[in-house]
Amino acid sequence: MSEQPAQPARTIWGRANSVNVQKVLWCCHELGLEFTRIDAGWHFGRNREPEYLAMNPNGRVPTLVEDNFILWESNTICRYLAQKYGPDSRLYPGDLRQRAMVDKWLDWSISSYGPVERDLYWGLIRTARDERDMPALNKIADRLGVLWEIVDANLSGRRFMAGEEFSLADICLGAYARRWFGFVDLEKPSFVKLASWHDRISRRPGYRLHLAHPLT
Ligand SMILES: N[C@@H](CCC(=O)N[C@@H](CS)C(=O)NCC(=O)O)C(=O)O
Structure with missing residues (x-):
C-alpha cells in the first residue's frame, strides 16, 4: 500500500x-x-x-x-x-495555452476588477445604511456591470471561465461573483450566462464552506 x-x-x-x-x-x-x-x-x-x-x-x-x-x-x-x-493539473493546466487562459482571468480579476470593486464593497457593506452614498455606489456598480458583461460573453459556449474544466479562474473570479450577487439595494444589470455559471460554482462544497456566508 x-x-x-x-x-x-x-x-x-x-x-x-x-x-x-x-x-x-x-x-x-x-x-x-x-x-x-x-x-x-x-x-x-x-x-x-x-x-x-x-x-x-x-x-x-x-x-x-x-x-x-x-x-x-x-x-x-x-x-x-x-x-x-494538484498533480493532475486540474485547477491550473499544464498545457501552456490552457494555462494562459486561466492566468488571463487571474490577472484581470486582480488588476481590472478588484480595484474598482473595493470602494463599492466598503461603501455598501462596511458603511452604515444612512451614511451610504448610493448615487456614487450605483456609478461604481455601472462600471462593474461593464466588466461582468465581458465575463458573461466569455461564458458563451463554455461551462467554466477557461473552458470545460473548473479552474483557478473560477475560484478567483467566483470569489468576486459571490459578492456581486450578494449586493442588494443597487441597480445591477443581470446576465444569464453569468448567473448560471455562478449557480454552478456556488454548489461546490468549497464555495459553500468559505464564501456562502453573509457579506461582512
Ligand atoms: N494583491 C493582494 C491584496 C491583498 C489585500 O489587499 N488584502 C486586503 C484584504 S482583501 C487587506 O489585507 N486589507 C487590509 C486589512 O485587512 O487590514 C493579494 O491578492 O493578496
Whole structure:
C-alpha cells in the first residue's frame, strides 16, 4: 500500500471575510489541503505588527506559511498550491495555452476588477445604511456591470471561465461573483450566462464552506 507524503504544517493568515483570503481557502478545499487559519487584518489587527511585516512587508492578507516557506499575493498562493498539490493539473493546466487562459482571468480579476470593486464593497457593506452614498455606489456598480458583461460573453459556449474544466479562474473570479450577487439595494444589470455559471460554482462544497456566508 503506498503511503501519502506527509503534509507540511500549513498556516493561512487572514480574516475569513477577505475576498483574497477566501480564494485561498476555497483553493485549499478543492485540493483537499488542511490548514490552520489565523485571523489577521482589519479589526483583528496583527498585520501591522513587526512579526507579521517580517513575513509580509505589505501588511496585507493573506499570507501562507508552510513549514518555513512564506508566500503572499493571493493569486500566486493559489497557483503555487495548485501546482504543488494538484498533480493532475486540474485547477491550473499544464498545457501552456490552457494555462494562459486561466492566468488571463487571474490577472484581470486582480488588476481590472478588484480595484474598482473595493470602494463599492466598503461603501455598501462596511458603511452604515444612512451614511451610504448610493448615487456614487450605483456609478461604481455601472462600471462593474461593464466588466461582468465581458465575463458573461466569455461564458458563451463554455461551462467554466477557461473552458470545460473548473479552474483557478473560477475560484478567483467566483470569489468576486459571490459578492456581486450578494449586493442588494443597487441597480445591477443581470446576465444569464453569468448567473448560471455562478449557480454552478456556488454548489461546490468549497464555495459553500468559505464564501456562502453573509457579506461582512
Ligand atoms: N494583491 C493582494 C491584496 C491583498 C489585500 O489587499 N488584502 C486586503 C484584504 S482583501 C487587506 O489585507 N486589507 C487590509 C486589512 O485587512 O487590514 C493579494 O491578492 O493578496
